[in-house]
Amino acid sequence: MNPERIIFKVKQYAKSILFKSICLSIGLFSMFVANAASTPNTTNYYSIGNWSPSYLTKQAFSGMICLESCQLSLDATGKVKVTPGMILKQPHGPEANYTTVVVGKNTDTISCQSIGQRIKVQVTENATNNACWTFVMVEDKLPPSVMCRDTTLLCTGMLSDLDSIAGLVVIGDNCTPYEYLKISHIDQIVQKDCSNDTFSTVTRKWTVLDPWGRAGYCTQKINLLRPAKADIVFPSDTTIYCPVTSTSPADLGQPTIGGLALGKFCGWIVDHKDLEYNKCGITKKILRTWSLFDCCALSDTTVMQYIIISDTARPTIVCRAADTVSTSFGQCESFFHVRPVDSAADACHPTNLLTTLVQVDHGFLTVPGADILLPVGTHILTYEVSDPCGNKSSCNTSVTVKDRQPPTLLCIDSMQLVVPDDNLTISAANFSSIQPYDNCGLLNVLIRRETTRCGNPTDVTSYKNEVSICCADINHTFNLVFLATDIYGNQDSCKVRIMVGDKTAPRLDCAQDDTLLCTSARPVWHNPKVGLLDNCVDSVKIKIDTLLNSINLCGIGQIRRRIIATDLANNKDTCFQQITIFATDTLTADDIVLPHDTIKIVGCSLDSLLPGKTSYVPPVVDIDPNGCNKIFITYVDTFRSTAGTSRCRITKRTWRVGDSCFSLTPVRVFSQIIIQDTTAFAPLVGTIAGQVLNYIQQPIEAVQVEGQNQQAEMIFHQMTDRNGTFQENQGLNITSVHLEKKESNVLNGISTLDLLQIQRHISGTSRFESVLQEYAADIDKNGDINIFDLILLRKIILGLTEGETHLPWVFTTPAVLNTMQAGREVPNAYSWPDNKDQKLEFVGFRMGDVNHDAIVKASINLESRNYTADDLLINNSKEGMTVSMNATRSINGLQLSLVSLDGWTGASIASDALRDLKYSIIGHELRISWVTTQPITIADHTALFTIKGSHPKTVKQGSLISQWYGADDLSHPIQIKAVQEIEASSSVVVFPNPVRDYLNIKLEAASNDPVRWRLVNQMGSTVRVGSGHMKPGEEIKVQTDRLGIGIYYLEVLYGKNTMTRHIISKVE
Secondary structure (H helix, E strand, O other): OOOOEEEEEEOOOOEEEEEEOOOOOOOOEEEEEEOOOOOOOOOOEEEEEEEOOOOOOOOOOOOOOEOOEEEEEOOOOOEEEOOHHHHEOOOOOOHHHEEEEEOOOOEOEEEHHHOOOEEEEEEEEOOOOOEEEEEEEEEOOOOOEEEEOOEEEEOOOOHHHHHHOOOOEEEEOOOOOHHHOEEEEEEEEEEOOOOOOEEEEEEEEEEEEOOOOOEEEEEEEEEEEOOOHHHOEOOOOEEEEOOOOOOOHHHHOOOEEOOEEOOHHHOEEEEEEEEEEEOOOOOEEEEEEEEEEEOOOOEEEEEEEEEEEEOOOOOEEEOOOOEEEEOOOOOOEEEEEOOOOOEEEOOOOOHHHOEEEEEEOOOOEEOOOOEEEEEOEEEEEEEEEEOOOOOEEEEEEEEEEEOOOOOEOOOOOEEEEEOOOOEEEEEHHHOOOOOOEOOOOEEEEEEEEOOOOOOOOHHHHOOEOEEEEEHHHOOOEEEEEEEEEEOOOOEEEEEEEEEEEOOOOOEOOOOOOEEEEOOOOOOOOOOOOOOOEOOOHHHOEEEEEEEEEOOOOOOOEEEEEEEEEEOOOOOEEEEEEEEEEEOOOOOOHHHEEOOOOEEEOOOOOHHHHOHHHOOOOOOEEOOOOOOOOOEEEEEEEEEEOOOOOOOOEEEEEEEEEEEOOOOOOOOEEEEEEEEEOOOOOOOOEEEEEEEEEOOOOOEOOOOEEEEEOOOOOEEEEEEOOOOOEEEEEEOOOOOEEEEEOOOOOOOOOOOHHHHHHHHHHHHOOOOOOOHHHHHHHOOOOOOOOOHHHHHHHHHHHHOOOOOOOOOOEEEEOHHHHOOOOOOOOOOOEEEOOOOOEEEEEEEEEEOOOOOOOOOOOOOOOOOOOOOOOOEEEEEEEOOEEEEEEOOOEEEEEEEEEEEEOOOOOOOEEEOOOOOOOEEEEEOOEEEEEEEEEEEEEEOOOOEEEEEEOOOOOOEEEOOOOOEEEOOOOOEEEOEEEEEOOOOOOOOEEEEOOOEOOEEEEEEOOOOOOOEEEEEEEOOOOEEEEEEEOOOOOOEEEEEOOOOOOEEEEEEEEEOOEEEEEEEEEOOO
8 A cells, every 4th residue: 555645435436536645644544435415514424444554665654743833042052953852742753754954044053143033943854855844932041150269369459459360250151242241249348457467358249141131140259468568669769751741650650569559458558749849841850758657557657759850852843845925015125024933842841832043044033923124035044943951953944035026117098299300219218207116126118019100010029228100100099018127027017008299380381462364364373382391291281272262254253272281280381372363344334235225026926026037236235255254135025915006016125234254133224115016926946954963073863953034933844864964955034043852861871971070070180171061061050060960960860850850952053162151051043144055063962971972873772781791790698689790890980770570679788899889779770870089999709789688589780871980981881690599681792892803792592593783883884794693602703903993883683682782992
């Protein structure tokens, strides 16, 4: 039979049942079978009787059951070996048939580390590998072990000394280290009388506790023998040396027995007294008296001990590192504060008892903390430190005094120099107001110029004893840099703004007045430069003003000239010369005769009214014609009513006779009656023609010319053509002409450049050269050019006048031009003789346009957006929009127009570079205008100004032309080049501008259309033309080396776009 399983059959069901018997022990078992078909609440059992296995192969094995739990205690070694018998319930087989193991530790032994833990232990049957397990609680029930022995010892000073005697007590524990045991003892002392050798008996009970409260005990008996006086050893005399300074008996000795201090506990009373004698510092000599009292013998013993504290060690010092100091302010020496050594220590004395002396350069002595005067140079400081006992140490260091103070060189802000002759050299000695000073001594003072106009580059590149000034410096300023150097190489520099002037006025050799007849030969004007004297004669400008020119068409009248010689410093000399031309004969009324005052004509033809058709003769002038007279004979016909008569017409002819060399008013007027028989009328035959030019001889287009007769009736009206001319072929009796030009562009010819030139005129920097400029600059027409004209013109440029101020066109004749005066009204209307044929000439200009750049061609539509290589950079940031230029420029003024679709609400402008900058905000347009009399240099990407309080996303140029102005008085257009989120509106870039040899046209916007362009001068004539296809970013190069100096207009057409650019040519 298989001992591990039992198979049996139930006959009723003819089925076998397998029953595993691996867990059964050896023995007899009863088996019952329940009827599974019974009712749910009853069970039928069938006994199959007792049986015993017919085949057993492992009858030596039995079953096993582990205890539910158990406790194990550690032995004296701190361990316990777990055996199967400790774990299994009885009965069980031999323990050798089982293996015990602590789960997780692969051992059957438990040690101190498991105290208080619940350990899992497993028992395995070796034959079957059947196993059971239980939990074991580990305990330590053994108390600490204490072993002590009795002893007899010689009595010393303290009972506690017994604790240090080895071998008197031995303490241990199976699991607890010594340091975690709590050890204590209780002493019971029984003192003997003086007749007993044993002084006292100590019964000491030891108690040792482990951390779990288990206690071990031991009782010890100690006999203390009474010491004899002969056993006492007294301390000997001694000398100690610093740094040892303790005089405690524990350090220097006391009465002892067996090397241990003697105390009251042993029947002796020990005491001592010290008598001290001070030596040096803290050293001293001590007389120590020991006194011992025997409590049994009641006797006293005295012993003397000498103690000496001595100091033989030198102080230990460390000098400071070498030092370098500067001379005191204004002195060539240094007030040096002597500092202590870096460190000082003494073995015996504190540092406050140490004495330090300092010897300077092996000479005089001083102490730390003192202030001494050291000249420039290197000095040796020897430090000697002594303690109170005379021990000394020394060390050396050095102090170098350097002169680091630069010379004192104070420059005034500016100074004016006068040029006495053609060339002059100046040195620092010429400037008495600049006095250099140095604390130790000055070597020299040199100078150099920052810029030069005198042709000597070394004046700029090198400091020298002297530099040059010359006539080219007059009216200019330059920085003169002074460099002072002292004897030790220290330097200081300063700048003086030198304004070079000239107080020597030029001297003219004036010509005499002259008088002559009109038939005489005209005089030759005296050349003003002949005989001219000046220290800078080559730079003197001669201006000739015609103060009076009453010479009429016949050459009669007066000419008065003013010759002004002006040097570079605006010093002047003036000459006046007058030439008077007299007529040889003058027309009078007696010289004029009208032969007939009434004429009758047969026939009604209007041709009969013509003087050549009648039988009469016109008025007769009894004077010979010559170049000094211009006799005019004119008439005006008026018609009277012929009602009630047979006459067809009665004409009153009024004859006007005079000499236009003197006046347009007739000398004599005759009335003549012409009687006709008809009312027919025929037109007169004659022409009227003229031309209107500006000051620089450019035709003015679209000027309205009106002619009136004597009755103030407008009988002629015409607009000038592109050549500035007007003409009428029908004969008209025009006695006056009125001119007018309507200007739709308020800024035509008006810019900040006009402001700049007017400001120069007011300040005297550069006066106007013509009366016309003075008249145009008088904006308020009060006869004076002043700051109010500047303010009014700037308001117009900035758009702040709201249409209240109109700058009209003014027209005059060449004869009247030089007699105009600022503030006097020019009526734009002029009277003329009523001759049949007239050739009229007029000069036109616009008020405020002092530089004569107004557009005079109606066919030229100049766009306000002008682009050149001079970019205006706009950088938008949180702080504001910073506006700068892309190139370094020397500028006298500028004007800008920026349009933002977002508006400029809350915007303000701040500028450090442009003082007195003016601006206005009109709707979406921001206008800026700024001028200065002296040019300033703006470096590239230097902020011109900052627009704060507004952050528009898109900015483009507005109606005011954006341009800057240099010393050449030329306008230089500016192109907006936006940065970051600002968008530029340009699509055509033209550069360079001003132009010389080539002009480049660059298309930035995408376009597939052909590009056409033409270059037009101010007369409206095309001087260059071209066309072609070009991709964005490509350039067209136009040759311009033969254009000539002037202003041109470039028209670029692509698709439906037309761009016009303002071009300045400097080609000579």
